[in-house]
Amino acid sequence: MESNQANPSILCSPEGSQRTLYPYVTGTSVVALKYKDGILMAADMGGSYGSTLRYKSVERMKPIGKHSLLGASGEISDFQELLKYLDELVLYDNMWDDGNSLGPKEIHNYLTRVMYNRRNKFNPLWNSLVLGGVKNGEKYLGMVSMIGVNFEDNHVATGFGNHLARPILRDEWREDLSFEEGVKLLEKCMRVLLYRDRSAVNKLQIAKITGEGITISQPYSLKTFWGFSAFQNPTAGAEGSW
């Protein structure tokens, strides 16, 4: 077994180190839920450089093999690096060509080990990951955090989504949600996030995974309504502010 002794000095001396101590370009929330036939997942396409909206067409949901779909928030470069590892993993899995394949449960567990091992080396991948999938008629939806915290649930959301989207999901989610209802529910969540999360952008994708396969939608926008009086005159009722 490798040594797990921490070296506290690496925590305080970032000079010359090759570790992610803070993220550069980040994506915001991912929201996902189980529905009647599989999993639906939504994420917007913004890539923020601090508070600057630096990229506007970042794909944050990707298929992993035939049975899994991965969504990520957090450091975009770490996510794209992770995709390279996963593509290699899935390629080697396919090369066996023996009728066995890694399902969403296996990929989720693998990701958990990767994230946890990196945190043990004080060199985390700066992401929150959402993994959804269907294999042999079995739906799977789980999450992994930057430091390896992981769980499964009927609906999950990263970042702001955990604060703003999950209360809605807890209220309205059902096991037998149809595709249309599922998309409508996700759009409701994404609209709230768009209004309230400053780094969210109005350009998003919705991905679907079922026993039939994976489809990721073209980017599109949500209809918004900014005509509320509080939006028209935000300083009313806040005397003395700007």
Place this chain on the structure above:
Amino acid sequence: MTKQHANWSPYDNNGGSVVAIAGADYCVIAADTRMSTGYSILTRGYSKISKLADKAFMASSGFQADVKALQKHLTAKHLIYQHQHNKQMSCPAMAQLLSNTLYYKRFFPYYAFNVLGGLDTEGKGCVFTYDAVGSYERVGYSAQGSGSTLIMPFLDNQLKSPSPLLLPAVDAVTPLSEGEAIDLVKTVFASATERDIYTGDRLEIYVLNAHGTHHEYMELRKD
């Protein structure tokens, strides 16, 4: 660019309370199923109890990723033990293994607070309670985790276990019947849920006795 973010930490506290009570011929192991981070709930249905052997169950709170790693490590060790010895590990043996495993990471600890409950080789209930770095003790009952400060004094009061300072030593197992112990566990969790925000949602209970293992749930407050 100056750092404007909080320093990264390899640890988190995902909360939760765990309790175990040993009787003369049974053991009750219980934990809530809430998992939190900060003021947010991550999920309401995460089991903190892991079956390590037929007669050894571990309930753990603390940092979920560490807890999971610890559970997987012990499960793997137990598999090897079974291959080598052709039997299940006893609860006291598992207790020592858990202690060694925790101490092995003394200088980068598993942030895990465990109680191990089960039956010993005589079929008597046993509970072992730990700190994060492996010091442990066999007791008659114990509570760990975010609600332990609320639960432990209540158990002390209700169970009136003989003092460990008594000489000659008096057996620590509780005088309660199995049914009474289960009721007590339900009460302490319902109470802890009232004041501890990290405890709630659902209570998972395992009962071990000569007949085998029994598993049940009780709903808790979800706020």
Place this chain on the structure above:
Amino acid sequence: MFRNQYDTDVTTWSPAGRLFQVEYAMEAVKQGSAAIGLRSKTHVVLACVNKANSELSSHQKKIFKVDDHIGVAIAGLTADGRVLSRYMRSECINYNYTYESPLPVGRLVVQLADKAQVCTQRSWKRPYGVGLLVGGLDESGAHLYYNCPSGNYFEYQAFAIGSRSQAAKTYLERRFQSFTDSTREDLIKDALIATRETLQGEKLRSSICTVAVMGVGEAFHILDQDNVQKLIDAFEIVGQDEAPAAEPDAAVPAEQGAPAEGGAGAGADAGAAPEVDVAPMDI
């Protein structure tokens, strides 16, 4: 006197394109007591003959659990078999740790074969002197593989290795077409009969054989001796009385017909025909 110039180390080729040391290792497999495996769509049964080396000793374990879904039966050097089983166990545990799912049988078998292959290409190593029948289940169904010291591996419906395994193979060859749809009980029965075939007239008793089963919803386990004896009695598998005229001893070196013929044309030149009843290498 004849002396082979090309067999002093593993890595030396003979002009005929053979590696004698590897072939000798495969001879060791033939000298071990027999091991048998067969599978249906849903179950795999492994069986073996247990021979004590002396009146004073007990026999050695020849069937090992690797994981809930994989088991092996070995013939040849038991010590090598144990080392390889331990390797397989640890591979299963590691895979399970990473993916929380069972390691596919075929993949473990390839890893095992690659490990054996290395020993045929390093001057300071020795090939493993053991043949392994690896049985298991995964999402592609039930599997039975034979791994041999040369690093070759083959998948089978049913197979037998070890001393006098030809008799068992003859029996299995006659019957294998029905195995796919066999019930668990029929599979065990066929395993016991095939085991008896290798005994050459000696009475089949639970004390000289081991049977293990794994299947869909049934984790690998070795049947206990009482149950095996009950099955033997129930199936009325007794001595030679109704033995289906299998050709005697002479069958042993005539193994070539089967596709198991490893490495190069497995040599029948390894001195005299192997001792039939004792297993001198099986210590």
